[in-house]
Amino acid sequence: MYIPITVDHIARVEGKGGIEIVMGDEGVTEVKLNIIEGPRFFEAITIGKKLEEALAVYPRICSFCSAAHKLTALEAAEKAVGFTPREEIQALREVLYIGDMIESHALHLYLLVLPDYLGYSNPLSMIDEYKKEIEIALKLKNLGSWMMDVLGSRAIHQENAILGGFGKLPDKTTLEEMKEKLKEALPLAEYTFELFAKMKQYKEVEGPIIHMAVKPRGDVYGIYGDYIKVSDGFKFPVEEYKKHIVERVVEHSFANHSFYNGERPFMVSAISRIANNAELLYGRAKELYSQYRDLLQPTNPFTNNLAQALELVYFIERAIDLIDETLAKWPIRPKDEVGIRDGRGVSFTEAPRGLLVYTLEIKDGRVAYADIITPTAMNLAMMEHHVRMMAEKHSNDEPEQLKLLAEMVVRAYDPCISCSVHVARL
């Protein structure tokens, strides 16, 4: 008789989920990621509501990537009503987005992942032994939060990004200060990269993975795009995603699972961005990528950790450039008037943990249809596949060891479980 191995509540991830591994005579028979976070019905609750109010509510899907939700929802809404923001507004929105990226990556790498590698149950108990790492984590995290404070009004659930631009813009001195802080943070990001380059990538979960990421606008590695690139060479316009990403309800989860062309699990993440768009990197990140590309093989989910560290370096330099571009046009107007007309808009962006899509249909100034698919929902099927691979290779291990390894696979994906359970309309 076999007792299933279960992790009731996976620690150090955002949201509530569990892992269930069932063994039989032939080895692992069943692997399930149980998403037990309650359902939150974000699409359903915002249907029929005023657009501006719905836009204030969408970021509440998730605190770890609220800026990503806000900015993706905003772009979908603006596309729906036929409005295109000025270049400098787009640049500042990207800086706000990068604030989220920096905060989220720093938090994931240092506070959620690193304790496993160093043998701790939580990051706070690492302080005596690893003071430097905790200090770097807080400095990077605080930089990202402060960028979101300045441009978004706060680090979690930003209200200052609105239709047409921003409620209020920071003054020139504050943007110059932001640039200086970003410059100071660059060596910390490089330290992070070197640190994670030494971490073990478990070969047990190595194999082919289909990666999806946006084809970035302007051919510069970034967050916004109008096409999706698949690592098998296929490319499709964002409006056609329903043909290629199919969601299914699964019984053990409040979150749907997504499949590429109807059946194949796929991955979205920092390593997916690197897999599909590495040639668009520039600056120090490009040099690091050339030097370490053997460690950044997109065939292993554990490389996502190192890919996030590389992105810390990249996005810090990118934000400096975007601020320079904006300052060159200073002073700028914070917003333009947006006429609300009926329409439908699709926006795909690169959230810290991978592709995020919003489709909004606007009728009479209200949301008539909403479809949101989050990175974690897209990743769940692939994540289960990798937990299974790990479990199969370690089926004879002590349960505690197997639990830890299974959790580490899940954590490498940086799942955002709260995000995944708003769940999409079928």
Next chain:
Amino acid sequence: MAGKIRIGFYALTSCYGCQLQFAMMDEIIQLLNKANIECWFMIDRDSDEDRDVDIAFIEGSVSTEEEVELVKKVREKAKIVIAVGSCAVHGGVQSWANDKKLEELWKTVYGDAKVKFQPKMAEPVEKYIKVDYKIYGCPPEKKDFLYALGTFLVGSWPEDIDYPVCLECRLKGNPCILIEKGEPCLGPVTVAGCDARCPSYGIACIGCRGAISYDVAWFDSLAMTFKEKGLTKEEILERMKIFNAHNPKLEEMVNKIFEEGE
């Protein structure tokens, strides 16, 4: 309190923003020197919901039958229970839909599919257990946590806030978004403590800290002002319900304004 204080952070259905805000305060490192974490899944693998604690922080709204059991257990294990943030205190934005039926919401999102858990309409924690103290906000401000925790650590009891965001906004000298720009700002009825964060960016308050208790939250006078600005009753209720869907007096007070005018 003598010795190390035992704390637990428990998540119900939420965005995890309250915990994130709490975990991300630099000051937490000093404060937690005085504390043992007994349960806090977001940052500690060695967490256990069954351990006794001195202070239990609960984030999120009660949205599954399993969460009903969890809050009851936490109440039994904890000396002080603090409801943290808009979801735990007021049911959160997921309660914005409480004019619809669960079946309807379920069908919109999941179709005819079944899952093995038991969902329910989102509700505040207080609906199921006695809550000793509330920290408002979506998310709460860092100083809300520092004040509450600091006060408990010296053996005292924090005070509740009973004045509105509007007051903080006036003190900052911001132009009035409601009167001067005619936008539906909820500052006059919303619990203060954010230092009028959104109005200071020129954005109308959406009431994320929830309404001050109803004997001082004048939904009716604000509804009258909104009505004069041309908003319909439905528009007013919708806006006031983003974070106050469970408020027992809201509907009655807004209705009054429209009945009187007809």
